Amino acid sequence: MNARFFTPPIPNGWFQVAYSDEIKPGDVKSLKYFGDDLVIWRSEDGELSVLDAFCPHLGAHLGHGGQVKGNSIECPFHAWQFGTDGKCTAVPYAEHVPRKARLPKWRTQEVANMVMVWHHAEGEPPNFEIPDEIAEWGSKAGVRNEEWTEFTERQWTIRTSNQEMAENAVDTAHFHYLHGTTNMPKSEASAEGAILRVHSDAGMETPRGTVEGSIESLNYGFGLAIVRFKGIVETLNVATMTPIDADHIHLRFNFCVKQTAGAEMARGVGKAFVAEVTRQLEQDIPIWENKVQYEKPLLCDGDGPIGIFRRWCTQFYCWPDKRQAAE
């Protein structure tokens, strides 16, 4: 366990591992997430597959030189082939395919051009769902919503944990003292199973002055946060946070703006919005990268709904069995 954090190293949940349009039919890419080596590829029929990377034969990494052949992926070392379900489909120089030959398959779901995978430390199936559509992006079938601008993407690798980053949304005092916002937002948090909803009445500082509005953030576990800002303009940030290992997070932001006031205006606001969210994030990063996480922090009455947040968090971990540890 990592000494900076009291929680188990990698939480359970749905996490983004790629963008759908990065993996076209016939493409193969290596991935490193959850402390594991993975391969992502798409069959010629368009089926997406995420598998453990190391070939069960002699251990080659399928993400480095593996090739899509029809609806299978072929290992670069001795050309064993595996289907989208991970099962070995052919060994070109053997009469029998060894029965046990398979690569563990990861459960995937594509939504709004994101490839999400289910991670569970003990291999259990999903115990919560994520949306299958984000209306501002477009329909399930992939038809874009023209009322909203194209998505602007930003990415970072940050030395922290999921829970530490997520706590930011309910830590109302830091907005004023770290980010310099004029007022401390009033935040209310409510948890429904794996979903945490945080509502804040907050102005957003822009180069044109403060824009009054509200922020509604829907957190689907630790991996996906859909943040809607409503003011003079409506903006959206789809944020995904994926553990790379016990100490690093891959953060992706996807911004878009409703083009009601015209495309020119939306572009201007969009730029200011991205700049402001990025400015705040870059102030958070040195705090996160160097802080420790207390199991029992010393809170005061001006702090936000950190208690509700902390209780919601516990469901995403496989806690080590205390009885076993005591033995």
Ligand code: FES
């Ligand atoms: S290591 Fe993959 S086929 Fe031999």
Ligand SMILES: [Fe+2]
């Ligand atoms: Fe922050």
